[in-house]
Amino acid sequence: MKAAESRMMMVHPVINPGLAASRSLRLAQPARYRIKVQGWLEPDWSDWLEGLEITTVREAEAPPVTVLTGNLADQAALHGVLFRLYNMGLPLLSVELLPPPEPAPTESGHCMARREL
Numbered sequence: 001m002k003a004a005e006s007r008m009m010m011v012h013p014v015i016n017p018g019l020a021a022s023r024s025l026r027l028a029q030p031a032r033y034r035i036k037v038q039g040w041l042e043p044d045w046s047d048w049l050e051g052l053e054i055t056t057v058r059e060a061e062a063p064p065v066t067v068l069t070g071n072l073a074d075q076a077a078l079h080g081v082l083f084r085l086y087n088m089g090l091p092l093l094s095v096e097l098l099p100p101p102e103p104a105p106t107e108s109g110h111c112m113a114r115r116e117l
Helices: 003-009 017-022 043-049 075-087
Strands: 031-038 053-057 065-072 092-098
Touching: 031 075, 043 053, 043 075, 065 075, 075 092
Parallel strands: none
Antiparallel strands: 031 065, 031 092, 053 065
16 A cells, blocks of 8 residues: 555544533543444444434445444443444544533523532
8 A cells, every 4th residue: 555545544533622622531431422434324223333323425426424423421432333333344534522412491591501419
């Protein structure tokens, strides 16, 4: 494989600079991710992939891209999903740490903060 080809195939994590600066992530902490792989993956695989939402898009002549989005319990769960995708032969395109979802507003229009017991 030529050096130029190997550089094109390297996968780099997508880091949202604003998110990274505002939040410290620990190994045993739940987080929300967006994972993109090349290839077609049916939504039926969601349960086997930690309940992530699966959508596949295809543009013109390009190969299909499957996007998996959702919450994972910790970094071990993330590695488990990545390992399963690898074993399925789906090339990894990107892994993105997403901000947590916004709290849903109540009927009065105010957001309810979750309280830990």
